[in-house]
Amino acid sequence: MPELPEVETIKRELMQQLVDKKITAVVVNNAKVIKQPSRSVFIKTVKGSTIKRIIRKGKLLIFGLSNGKFLTVHLRMTGQFVYPGDGIKSRVSFRLSNNRLLDYKDQRLLGELRVVKNFNNIPFVKELGPEPFDLTASKFESMLTNRKTKIKPLLMDQKFIAGIGNLYAAEVLFRARISPLRSALSLSKKEKRNLFNEIIKTLKEAIRCRGSSMDQYIQLSGKPGSYVKHHKVYDKKGKPCIVCNTAIKRISLAGRGTYFCPKCQK
């Protein structure tokens, strides 16, 4: 669910609400989401530390703790943070110095919480591609040269570029009028620049709207993000294209549901 705009939204809220709060207790209701280290060491390390800063790397959230360790959280499909929480349906709850709860919820239990010494050593971070906002159009262009793979799965490849998932890949390609089936190699210079500009514009707009609440994503406060109403193709199978009225198509590409306008996107 959560892609760069959603994770960035949560990061900003966590910064506003939680910096300099001490974690006084940790309750683990389901240890499946604790990937590293053991449940007991995890609790022991986090408990008693103060949250000093919040970092985002792609879709990964990182809490910098006062003891020098880092709590990293990947929300995967259905992870959520809720603050202040009530502990209900929470997989892990953090009690803070103001006596409020920060709840980590995760319906499908696919999320990952870790405590590490150095987050740069996590394989996911090590191999993570550049942040979109750190790129320029010409860098992006050169990244695409000689890539034979299809453009949509490539945009979703976190090693290629950080933060773009299935939803924003679809939206960005629609806005750039490029078919998800095209090979990266086949894009003209103009198309590459255009695609880059649409990536930046779309992600910024989505952050301004505080993300897209489809099914599971919510802001820290529990409120939905409003970018959904700007979606042009995602989850719109059979609906008319806003530009040409052609029915939006859904195909399966690299195992993922892929929405596009067969007429506008060439």
Add this chain to the structure above:
DNA sequence: AATGGGACCTGCGCGC
């Protein structure tokens, strides 16, 4: 290097 499949999980909506 690229592609395809399955695995990890739970719960929802659809068609029969």
Add this chain to the structure above:
DNA sequence: TGCGCGCAGGTCCCAT
């Protein structure tokens, strides 16, 4: 109404 099936925004791992 009840049940089985396919599907879900992410990532990793294996095989070809």
